[in-house]
Amino acid sequence: MIFDRKKQHLLLEGKKYTSDDISRCIAEGAESYPSAIWDLFLFLSEWFKDSPHITVHTSGSTGIPKELIVRKDQMIQSARLTCEFLNLQTGDTALLCMNLRYIGAMMVVVRSLVAGLNLIVRPASGHPLSDINVPLKFAAMVPLQVYNTLHTPEEKKQLKQTDILIIGGGAVDEALEAEIKSLPIAVYSTYGMTETLSHIALRRLNGASASEHYYPFSSVTLSLSPENTLVIEAPLVCDDILQTNDIARIYPDGSFIILGRKDNVINSGGIKIQAEEIEKILRPFIPLPFVITSVSDQRLGQAVTLLIAGQIDTKEIEVNLQNILELKPYYRPRYILTTDYIPQTKNGKISRVDCRALALRILQQ
Numbered sequence: 001m002i003f004d005r006k007k008q009h010l011l012l013e014g015k016k017y018t019s020d021d022i023s024r025c026i027a028e029g030a031e032s033y034p035s036a037i038w039d040l041f042l043f044l045s046e047w048f049k050d051s052p053h054i055t056v057h058t059s060g061s062t063g064i065p066k067e068l069i070v071r072k073d074q075m076i077q078s079a080r081l082t083c084e085f086l087n088l089q090t091g092d093t094a095l096l097c098m099n100l101r102y103i104g105a106m107m108v109v110v111r112s113l114v115a116g117l118n119l120i121v122r123p124a125s126g127h128p129l130s131d132i133n134v135p136l137k138f139a140a141m142v143p144l145q146v147y148n149t150l151h152t153p154e155e156k157k158q159l160k161q162t163d164i165l166i167i168g169g170g171a172v173d174e175a176l177e178a179e180i181k182s183l184p185i186a187v188y189s190t191y192g193m194t195e196t197l198s199h200i201a202l203r204r205l206n207g208a209s210a211s212e213h214y215y216p217f218s219s220v221t222l223s224l225s226p227e228n229t230l231v232i233e234a235p236l237v238c239d240d241i242l243q244t245n246d247i248a249r250i251y252p253d254g255s256f257i258i259l260g261r262k263d264n265v266i267n268s269g270g271i272k273i274q275a276e277e278i279e280k281i282l283r284p285f286i287p288l289p290f291v292i293t294s295v296s297d298q299r300l301g302q303a304v305t306l307l308i309a310g311q312i313d314t315k316e317i318e319v320n321l322q323n324i325l326e327l328k329p330y331y332r333p334r335y336i337l338t339t340d341y342i343p344q345t346k347n348g349k350i351s352r353v354d355c356r357a358l359a360l361r362i363l364q365q
Contacts (some may be wrong), residue, residue, distance in 0.1 A: 001114050001116075002113070005076075008048075008113045009113075010022075010044060010109070010119060011091075011118045013120055013121070017044070019048035022041055022044045025041045026042070026045050034123075035123065036121050037121055040121055051072075052072055052073065053069050053070065054072055055067050056194055057101050057102060058193075065346075068195065070103075070197060074237045074238065075106070075197050076110065076114055078110070078198055079107060079113075079114040080114060081217045081219070081237075082199070083111055083114060088117060090115060090117075091116065092115070092118065092138060093117070093118045093134060093135070093137050093138070094119055094120065094136070094139070095119075095129075095132070096112075097122045097123075097125070097139070097141065097145065098141070103194045104140060104168050105124075117137075125145075126144060127149065127152060127155060128141060128145050129158040130154075135161040135163075136161065136162040136163070138164045138166075139162050139164070139165050140165075140166045141165065141166075141167055142167070143169070150176075150179050150180075159183070159185070160185060163185055163186065164187075164188075165186070166187075166190050166199075166202070167187065167189050167205075168192070168198070169349065172189045173280075173283060174280070175283065181206045181210065182206075183206055186207060187205045187206050188202040189203045190202055191214045191258065196232065197237045200237070201256070213256060214257065214258070215255050216256070219236050220234045221233040221234075222256060224248060225243060228247050228248065228249075229244055229245055229246060229247055229262055230246045230256065231243055245261050245263050246262070247265075247274070260275065261276070261352075263352060264276060266304055267301050268294070268297075268301065268303060269301065270301075273330065273331060275294075278292045278327070279291065281326045281331070282321075285320055285321075286308065286317065287312075289308070289310070290307060290308040291307050291342050292305070292306060293352065293355040293356050294359075295356070295359050296360070300334070303335060304333045304334055305335040305336075305337060306333035307337050307338075307339060307355055307362075308337070310340075312338060314338060317336055337359055337363070
């Protein structure tokens with residue numbers, strides 16, 4: 001592996017690019033290259049600069065998106081951890097198919113620089129394998145990309161020729177995980193955030209070692225706050241101890257599961273309800289995209305609210321909810337609302353803040 005940025009180069013679809021090559025490409029201008037390649041060159045131009053830092057953006061799934069200044073040497077350490085864990089080797093083919101504004105995509109490039117991977121680039125889209133015709137060793141996608149790929153026969157066939165797939169940027173729901181179990185490749189869900197420079201733990205989704213638990217890298221120390229939120233100490237990739245908003249359970253072997261986000265706890269009549277827990281119960285019974293959110297309520301404080309995207313008989317849904325044994329009475333939504341869409345952030349995550357605002361607007365109409 002190459003840890004010195006001055007000695008790194010990128011192997012892009014079989015062609016070697018040094019920092020000088022990138023400078024020449026930038027000088028030629030954006031009109032000379034496809035947009036995805038141009039974005040890559042812009043990132044590499046920043047990467048090869050003498051500055052030890054680079055700017056990344058958070059997704060804003062639970063609040064306002066923000067910029068973070070992170071250290072390039074810590075990004076290199078993050079890349080090393082992943083490449084060692086997945087045994088990625090020089091010349092292995094890797095796919096970049098996500099937006100380089102965010103850390104997940106950046107780290108695909110940094111892993112390629114560090115491990116000498118042969119990078120294949122496609123624009124960020126819902127169908128990243130639509131025109132891929134070579135076997136891939138490694139790919140990183142968000143859940144929506146994986147879902148679309150599995151439901152497009154030719155793309156699914158291509159995915160089956162990919163040795164390793166990691167999924168980040170959002171939760172893998174039960175239905176998607178069930179489809180993944182039959183794939184003949186190694187598929188992992190990742191846990192991490194912008195502040196940890198991509199993931200610090202992985203969970204195998206299929207095969208003999210499939211598990212409900214995430215397993216952190218050996219250099220990572222985990223604990224729980226008094227509110228049972230996950231606390232991360234990852235000195236190789238982050239100088240600070242991170243207090244997350246993820247409610248977790250840690251097991252004796254060091255593995256953990258995520259129960260939901262503290263931000264998504266609904267305090268209804270003094271009972272604390274995890275939105276993700278209700279969503280998991282309801283998923284088999286609602287055929288359309290939906291989210292559990294809340295609105296202010298004079299009596300309850302916060303009222304559980306079901307927001308469904310699409311046209312559906314809400315009275316029928318309400319009757320069906322009465323028959324779900326797992327749905328405790330105080331879990332049942334006080335309001336069932338329909339909308340044209342579920343608000344999302346720019347990189348496809350549910351925007352919980354916007355969902356609450358949308359539900360309130362619908363009720364006030």
